[in-house]
Amino acid sequence: xxxxxxxxxxxxxxxxxxxxxxxxxxxxxxxxxxxxxxxxxxxxxxxxxxxxxxxxxxxxxxxxxxxxxxxxxxxxxxxxxxxxxxxxxxxxxxxxxxxxxxxxxxxxxxxxxxxxxxxxxxxxxxxxxxxxxxxxxxxxxxxxxxxxxxxxxxxxxxxxxxxxxxxxxxxxxxxxxxxxxxxxxxxxxxxxxxxxxxxxxxxxxxxxxxxxxxxxxxxxxxxxxxxxxxxxxxxxxxxxxxxxxxxxxxxxxxxxxxxxxxxxxxxxxxxxxxxxxxxxxxxxxxxxxxxxxxxxxxxxxxxxxxxxx
Numbered sequence: 400x401x402x403x404x405x406x407x408x409x410x411x412x413x414x415x416x417x418x419x420x421x422x423x424x425x426x427x428x429x430x431x432x433x434x435x436x437x438x439x440x441x442x443x444x445x446x447x448x449x450x451x452x453x454x455x456x457x458x459x460x461x462x463x464x465x466x467x468x469x470x471x472x473x474x475x476x477x478x479x480x481x482x483x484x485x486x487x488x489x490x491x492x493x494x495x496x497x498x499x500x501x502x503x504x505x506x507x508x509x510x511x512x513x514x515x516x517x518x519x520x521x522x523x524x525x526x527x528x529x530x531x532x533x534x535x536x537x538x539x540x541x542x543x544x545x546x547x548x549x550x551x552x553x554x555x556x557x558x559x560x561x562x563x564x565x566x567x568x569x570x571x572x573x574x575x576x577x578x579x580x581x582x583x584x585x586x587x588x589x590x591x592x593x594x595x596x597x598x599x600x601x602x603x604x605x606x607x608x609x610x611x612x613x614x615x616x617x618x619x620x621x622x623x624x625x626x627x628x629x630x631x632x633x634x635x636x637x638x639x640x641x642x643x644x645x646x647x648x649x650x651x652x653x654x655x656x657x658x659x660x661x662x663x664x665x666x667x668x669x670x671x672x673x674x675x676x677x678x679x680x681x682x683x684x685x686x687x688x689x690x691x692x693x694x695x696x697x698x699x700x701x702x703x704x705x706x707x708x
Contacts, residue, residue, distance in 0.1 A: 402482045402642055406458070410480040418455050418479040420489045432497035436667045439490035442483065454478040457486040459670070487646055487668060495651045502663035503654030581692060583615045589688050590620040590671030594650075594661035598679035599635040605679050606639055613685040619644040622665040626650050 407417040427446045430438060438444045442457040456478055491498065507514040538546065591609060595602065602623075609621060621644050625632050636647060648668065650661045662676060673692060677683065684690075694705050 402484070406480045406482055409458070413480075415479050418481045420455070420481055420485050423455075423489065425493045428493075432494045433501075435490055435494050436497060436501070439487050440668050440670060442486065442670075444481075444486060444489070451477065455481050455486070457481050457483045459483060483643065484646060487648065491649055496653060498664055498667070499651030499653035499660075501667065502651070502660045505663065581689065581696070583618070586615060586618050586689075586692060587672035588618050588620055588670055589614060589692070590622065590669040590674040591677060592622045592624065592662055592665045592669070592674060593677045593679065594624045594658045594665075595632050595679055596626050596629055596656075596661075597632060599631040601679045602632060602635050603639060605677065605681065606636075606641065606645070608682045609645075609677075611685055612683065612688055614688045616644055620670045621645045622648055622668060624648045624650055624661040624665050626656065626661070627652055 403417065403419075410417045423446055427448070428435060429445060429447055429452075435444075442459050444455040444457075446453050446455055454477065458480060541549070593605060598605075609619075610616075612619070623636065623641075623645060625636070625647060627649050633647070641647070646668070648665050650656075650664050654660055666674075673688075673695065675688065675691070691705055695702060
């Protein structure tokens with residue numbers, strides 16, 4: 400049974416209907432572009448109809464079961480169902496510029512110290528350029544012994560930094576591991592992001608490897624990011640008839656065409672508590688995600704990421 404067919408039957412049983420989002424225009428949604436991106440991640444889209452708000456829900460995980468078994472709050476009495484794929488397609492279609500701007504420039508604007516993006520011309524750059532002739536003038540006035548002493552000092556600083564890095568590797572702590580297997584219902588949602596470009600020949604192997612993971616499919620959130628003009632890869636994915644938990648995201652044309660940008664495009668839609676990035680040629684071990692979750696669960700809050708061995 401396809402997701403559309405399942406949701407159509409579920410909607411009828413709940414006294415509502417399935418919304419394919421084909422007749423909904425951008426003007427019908429009261430959210431701005433940034434909020435609309437977040438709506439796709441939440442699976443909840445408000446739409447104005449005849450002066451009233453109608454909620455479009457894309458059920459995920461246990462949401463469908465809760466809708467069928469619990470009484471709904473007053474604000475959710477008027478709702479419809481749609482698929483995650485259709486909601487993502489609707490949002491991506493109407494937020495291309497916002498997605499591209501966030502993916503290419505979001506980190507530089509929000510946390511410039513964490514970004515390696517080129518800095519804009521400003522007072523600091525002018526001051527740095529002015530420092531160069533000043534430094535050349537000072538060095539020309541120094542004696543040979545003074546220059547040798549300065550060079551020795553700079554070399555000592557460099558060697559000290561390199562030695563510190565080597566020591567940190569030598570004394571790195573091994574993350575502890577639990578001896579018990581985490582039950583499926585206790586596992587968190589895990590997001591998998593794959594940036595694909597001209598990978599039509601290998602996507603079937605990647606998809607097969609992801610489907611072979613020892614992790615509950617309902618707890619997976621797989622984002623495949625494809626460039627807009629990469630028609631071969633898109634056709635290869637279409638032939639696989641993916642369905643949940645796979646979602647295909649089109650990278651906006653604006654901004655640089657780089658892998659970091661493609662990964663950033665998927666991040667606003669990620670629903671997992673944990674995230675892993677795979678390349679198209681990767682074949683992860685079936686228990687890799689379970690081992691990663693296990694590592695995070697038993698480690699302290701200082702652990703932010705782990706790498707596979």
